Amino acid sequence: MIEKLDQVFILLRDWLVQFLPADWQAIAATVLNVIAIIAVFPTLFAIVTVMERKGLGRMQNRFGPNRVGPFGLFQPVADGIKALTKEDVVPLCADTVVHFLAPLVLVVAVFMGFSVLPMGRNMVLADMDAGLLFFFAMGASTELSVFMAGWSSRNKYSLLGAMRAVAQMISYEVPLLMSSLAAVMTAGSLSLSRIVDAQNRYTFGLPHWYVFTPWGFAGLVLFSIAAMAETNRSPFDLPEGESEIVAGYFTEYSGFKFALFFLGEYVGMFSIAGLGATLFLGGWSAPLAILKWVPSWIWFFGKLMVAMCLFIWIRGTMPRLRQDQLMNFAWKFVIPMTLVNLLVAALWRFIGPGWTRWVVCWAILIGVYVLMGETILRKRHLGPRSYRYAE
Amino acid sequence: MTPVFCIVALFTLAGGLAAVTLKNTVHCALALTVALAGLALFFLRLDAQFVGFAQILIYIGAVAILVVFAILLTRSSEPEASGGIVSSRWLAGVIIAAAVFAVLGWAILRSAPALAHESAAPAVTVHQIGTALMGRYVLPLEIVALLLTSALIGAVIVAMHENGSAK
Amino acid sequence: MNPLPGYLLVAALLFAIGLAGALTRRNAILVLIGIELMLNAANLNLIAFWRYGPHPEALTGFLFAIFSIAVAAAEAAVGLGLVISIHRHLRTTDIDAMNRMKG
Structure with missing residues (x-):
């Protein structure tokens, strides 16, 4: 019974597919998988938007949306109808073709990333050997769509927002990749389902998640920072800094295209949070051995929602960074830390089991962290800021 | 020559052709990414999954972005002011390129019959x-x-x- | 029929397009785009020969393509850095204007 519940979606798909002729079954199964992904994540997007607005409202001592439906829970429906019925305004001077293509490229690239994420036991669309590489390749393609959106609008705020976004995404893609490499090194595979399998083991009822190792913990923290910057979330939301550049690269978008950007941003967050959960938090595996009977997909989506709550909490807490702080933080702190973390992961592997590796790895990580923090603090120039202008 | 091959080839070559002929430099860079994506599809078709993904990650994610950044930093997105499309330089360039393609094509078609049969996918x-x-x-x-x-x-x-x- | 000549023809055509672009355009960035196309055409050749060659298990052409991609990335970074630097001196990216050794 419990086995069946764990595999309920797989069984449902196989049951639906069996009514078709044999040649069509493989294709139909894939199509059903794709439909499931395209249905589930926008629904999650609707839930998370209302969650975010209400959560942020509470943090700012107000109610948040509470007019549509019970407790304002149908707010996303109203938002959706509004977005769909709005007039689609395209600026007169805009580059129409590129302006039209940008949101499509973004949404397609973002959804492609899900095809390699294992969302439960046997629940992965394409278990590729180079799955992680595929995920990052799709993530890299979103940068181009952001640039296309900003440039084609022929609006200086859009262009500034796009340049900021692209510079930020390129800078933080390096630590994102390098912090994931530590997990790849230990699991010995780029396939995400094999990385989950490597973590799905238990000693004394506790799982072998990578977050419970020194390098895994540091890796998860660095990964989360890079992920927040990669998805342009607060405190790294300069590309959309309302007080400076209106709405950044999607200033000139309205109606359905704007909704697509909004969707793309949130779905991108889901995919990157899912990747973080897969790499460091054991993906769909249960947090305790005695909880293994709970269906695996509940754990995956549970971890995803916890990550979303964390994102919302941070958005409600942290002020926005300045552009130079953002870049300095990436290149002078996060990237060196990920390099050290990679080294620590290698040491962890080669020292072998025992308490020595715990002491050595923690000592290196904390030592480097303290040293770098000291250096950065000492170098901080307090006083009048000098402005430099682009030429 | 399967239909998929022809579509991907058309896609890639059209992207490449647009990348070197369009007036607006940013359009050229975007057309370049189309050509690069087409090549990545070719790599996937040739069972080189790793190279295909690396191609997308490095070329579309990094090189294309570098190119557009350079275009915007040098403000060269305005069409270049050149006297007429058929200048002597244009003619010379196209003739040389056509000659190179003729030689390569001749060599490929000459050596085609000597090829062994299709090998299994590694x-x-x-x-x-x-x-x-x-x-x-x-x-x-x-x-x-x-x-x-x-x-x-x-x-x-x-x-x-x-x-x-x-x- | 062996599909190798098809791939080689596409690569040759792409190479010729890149060459034409590099020879005819006057904007230094567009010349670089042409060169990138030529490099990519070479990569396609490498992969096609690896796939249909006698020893695909040796991975020679495959790794050659990976190294070629890495080198091309370095080339693009340095080349575009040079273009930006020249633009700062001469206020142009027209390669016809870059005919002096003095900055």
Whole structure:
């Protein structure tokens, strides 16, 4: 019974597919998988938007949306109808073709990333050997769509927002990749389902998640920072800094295209949070051995929602960074830390089991962290800021 | 010549052609990404999954972005002011390119009948690639690492302001 | 029929397009785009020969393509850095204007 519940979606798909002729079954199964992904994540997007607005409202001592439906829970429906019925305004001077293509490229690239994420036991669309590489390749393609959106609008705020976004995404893609490499090194595979399998083991009822190792913990923290910057979330939301550049690269978008950007941003967050959960938090595996009977997909989506709550909490807490702080933080702190973390992961592997590796790895990580923090603090120039202008 | 092959080839070549002929430089860069994506599809069709994904990650994610950044930083997105499309330079360039293609095409078509029959798809795992890179090809790998580091430093120094302050 | 000549023809055509672009355009960035196309055409050849060659299990052409991609990335970074630096001196990216050795 419990086995069946764990595999309920797989069984449902196989049951639906069996009514078709044999040649069509493989294709139909894939199509059903794709439909499931395209249905589930926008629904999650609707839930998370209302969650975010209400959560942020509470943090700012107000109610948040509470007019549509019970407790304002149908707010996303109203938002959706509004977005769909709005007039689609395209600026007169805009580059129409590129302006039209940008949101499509973004949404397609973002959804492609899900095809390699294992969302439960046997629940992965394409278990590729180079799955992680595929995920990052799709993530890299979103940068181009952001640039296309900003440039084609022929609006200086859009262009500034796009340049900021692209510079930020390129800078933080390096630590994102390098912090994931530590997990790849230990699991010995780029396939995400094999990385989950490597973590799905238990000693004394506790799982072998990578977050419970020194390098895994540091890796998860660095990964989360890079992920927040990669998805342009607060405190790294300069590309959309309302007080400076209106709405950044999607200033000139309205109606359905704007909704697509909004969707793309949130779905991108889901995919990157899912990747973080897969790499460091054991993906769909249960947090305790005695909880293994709970269906695996509940754990995956549970971890995803916890990550979303964390994102919302941070958005409600942290002020926005300045552009130079953002870049300095990436290149002078996060990237060196990920390099050290990679080294620590290698040491962890080669020292072998025992308490020595715990002491050595923690000592290196904390030592480097303290040293770098000291250096950065000492170098901080307090006083009048000098402005430099682009030429 | 399967239909898929023809579509991908058309896609790639159209992208390449647009990349070198369009007036607006940013459009050229975007057309270049179309051509590069088409090539990535070719690599996937040729069972080189790893190279295909690396192509998307490096070319579309990094090189294309670098190109558009350079275009915007040098403000060269306006169409170049050249006298007429058929200049002597244009004619010479196209003739040379056509000659090169003629020679290559002739060589390929001449040698085509000598080819063996289609071989089975080699199954390349990432593990094999890693073993090869760390074993037989470790020296080139190290040299590429050195090259990339020096290119990183070199690019920063070249693009840096001369009065000493970075960027 | 062996599909190799098809791939080689596409690569040759792409190479010729890149060459034409590099020879005819006057904007230094567009010349670089042409060169990138030529490099990519060479990569396609490498992969096609690896796939249909006698020893695909040796991975030679495959790894050659990976190294070629890495080198091309370095080339693009340095080349575009040079273009930006020249633009700062001469206020142009027209390669016809870059005919002096003095800055």
